[in-house]
Amino acid sequence: MNHEKPAAKLFYSGVDELEDTGIYQVHFLADVELLELFTSHISQGLVCTVDDDVDFSVGHQIKRSGFGLVERDESGAANEYKADVIFRESTGEKGAEIFPEGPVLNRWFTNRRFISCVFRVHTTPYKTYFSQIMRVPTADLARAINRE
Template sequence: MKRFFVTLFALAFLVSCSTDHGRPVATLSYDRVEVTQGSLGILISFTSDTDLLALFGPAIGEGLVCALEDDLDFSIGHYLKRSGRGSVRFINDTTGGHYESKVIFREAGKLQGEELILGGKALHDVLVKKEFIACAFRVHTTSNRTYVSSIMHVPTTDLVQAIDIR
């Protein structure tokens, strides 16, 4: 019985370390998508009610993560079968600032670490089955804590239109 409580305490501690970031949960608002010429990436533009790039000091990784399926577990240790990922940069403009991320969509292969880049028809076929994809800003800090923003819905009609323009 003692072993059970020690295990339970250790698990609760580890979970709290990975999610207790002490920062406000940013609300992201979708703006638009654009095709990036000469690249497989799609530029997703959005705004945030929080300064995303100033949330933490040293970070191991930060960026926009999008789920192409119904799996919305954006934690660092979780592997999404089909997803999009891209770094985020701040665009200082006359409307008060936007963010953009050049997202590249991937599908996990049969072997661990193997990925297939999804583009063109393959990506189109995945997107037309959904009304939107879910994206979130994620940061993994050097203190082993993971920050995940609120989920932003990106309409697949906009993504399909951007793919079809290519």
């Protein structure tokens, strides 16, 4: 499944709301150069699950999730990255989604210590690479939502 490459280890380093947009910039480090793992790919990004559903496979739809394209954090050192994550909830009605913000999104994180995220790369329609799971503290997300 991982193209005979080891699953990258991700290390959470912070989160901020991106200029009052409802987009949350998740910062993290990796033990490998993520964006150079493959010479070509179809898509890549940080995929997060808000609930306990850690099935990150392509064909599985996570009910409450976040997704953001990953890019190098130019203000950081080597192997530092950021992803502009947008959270969504699938309503189960033919692809319909809602994009919660503020207090609604904050309630998602109540009574949870963390959300789980992976770096996922589709190299072909049938092959996908996954990093190890990174935990993002919900207390940090709540501070970003509340602009504290």
